[in-house]
Amino acid sequence: MAVTAVFMLWLRDLVAVIMLSGIYSLFAAMIYVVMDAVDVAFTEAAVGAGVATVLMLGTLALTRQGTEKVHKTISWGPLSLVLVTGAVLIYGTLDMPRYGDPNAPVHSHVAPRYIERSASEVGPPNIVTSVLASYRGYDTLGETAVVFTAAIGVLVILGRRNRRQRKKAKREDAT
Amino acid sequence: MSDVFPGLLNYWIAIVLMMVGFYIVIAQGNLIKKIVGLNIFQVAVFVFYISMGKVKGGTAPILGEGIDVYSNPLPHFLILTAIVVGVATTSLALALIVRINTSFGTIEEDEILELEHADDAKEETS
Known part of the structure; x- marks a missing residue:
C-alpha cells in the first residue's frame, strides 16, 4: 500500500x-x-x-x-515540513494503546452497549447497521445532507459553463 | 523497543501514508494530483481509525451464535460515513478543477498564478 x-x-x-x-x-x-x-x-x-x-x-x-508538467524532483521546504510533522506524530503514538488491546479507551464507552443491546433494541444482527440507522441516525441524516449539497454544487459549477456555451452557440446562430 | 514495535506498527503505517499524501498536497503543482494526495491522506486516517477499533481475537461486529468478542463497531460506522462524505467533497473539488480548466486552460498551479499576475498587470497599466 x-x-x-x-x-x-x-x-x-x-x-x-x-x-x-x-x-x-x-x-x-x-x-x-x-x-x-x-x-x-x-x-x-x-x-x-x-x-x-x-x-x-x-x-x-x-x-x-x-501528463503533469515536470518540476524539479524534490522540493526541500515541504519535505522537511512533512518529515517534522511525521516525527512528531510518531512520537505521539508512543503513548497509544497497543494494536488489538481489548482494554483500550476506545472500547470503554458506548461500544459495549451497542454490542450487548442492539439486537434487542434495534433488531438487525449487523451492529454497524443498527448504529448507522438508529443510534446515530442524525449523523446519517447529516451525511445525506452533505452529499446532497455536494451534488447541487457540482451541478451549479458545471451547469453554468454549459449555459454560457449554449448562449454563445445561439449568438453565433443569430449572426 | 522490541515490544513497542509490533503494537504500534499500524499507527506508523497510517502516519507514513498520511505524510506521503501531505507531501503530494503541498509540493505538487498539478491540481488533480493534489486531489489524489488528499485521498491518500484521507484513507490513511481511515486506516488509523479502523485499526483502533480492532480487538484481539474479535470478529466482525455481526451478532452470531457462540461469538463473545467483537471488534468495536463505532469506528466502523464513523468511517463508513466519512468515506461517503469524502467522495462527495472529492467530486466537488473535481468539478471546480473542470471549471478552472475552462477559465484558464490549465490545471497547473504555477501557470494559473502566472496568468492571474499577467491579468493584474494588464489591469494596472490600462
Whole structure:
C-alpha cells in the first residue's frame, strides 16, 4: 500500500496515477477486512475504488491534460515540513494503546452497549447497521445532507459553463 | 523497543501514508494530483481509525451464535460515513478543477498564478 502511494508521488502520467489510487483504495479495503471492518471494506471498494476513480477519469477527460508538467524532483521546504510533522506524530503514538488491546479507551464507552443491546433494541444482527440507522441516525441524516449539497454544487459549477456555451452557440446562430 | 514495535506498527503505517499524501498536497503543482494526495491522506486516517477499533481475537461486529468478542463497531460506522462524505467533497473539488480548466486552460498551479499576475498587470497599466 505504501509502495503504491510512493509510486503515485513519482509518476507523471495522470491516468496511471488515478489507476494507482484505485488500486490503493482496493488495498485499503483488504486491510479493513483483515481488521474486521467488513462494512467499511464494502464501501471503500465500491465508493473509494469505483466511483472516485470514475469521477477522476471523467475530470481528466474533460480537462484533456494527459501528463503533469515536470518540476524539479524534490522540493526541500515541504519535505522537511512533512518529515517534522511525521516525527512528531510518531512520537505521539508512543503513548497509544497497543494494536488489538481489548482494554483500550476506545472500547470503554458506548461500544459495549451497542454490542450487548442492539439486537434487542434495534433488531438487525449487523451492529454497524443498527448504529448507522438508529443510534446515530442524525449523523446519517447529516451525511445525506452533505452529499446532497455536494451534488447541487457540482451541478451549479458545471451547469453554468454549459449555459454560457449554449448562449454563445445561439449568438453565433443569430449572426 | 522490541515490544513497542509490533503494537504500534499500524499507527506508523497510517502516519507514513498520511505524510506521503501531505507531501503530494503541498509540493505538487498539478491540481488533480493534489486531489489524489488528499485521498491518500484521507484513507490513511481511515486506516488509523479502523485499526483502533480492532480487538484481539474479535470478529466482525455481526451478532452470531457462540461469538463473545467483537471488534468495536463505532469506528466502523464513523468511517463508513466519512468515506461517503469524502467522495462527495472529492467530486466537488473535481468539478471546480473542470471549471478552472475552462477559465484558464490549465490545471497547473504555477501557470494559473502566472496568468492571474499577467491579468493584474494588464489591469494596472490600462
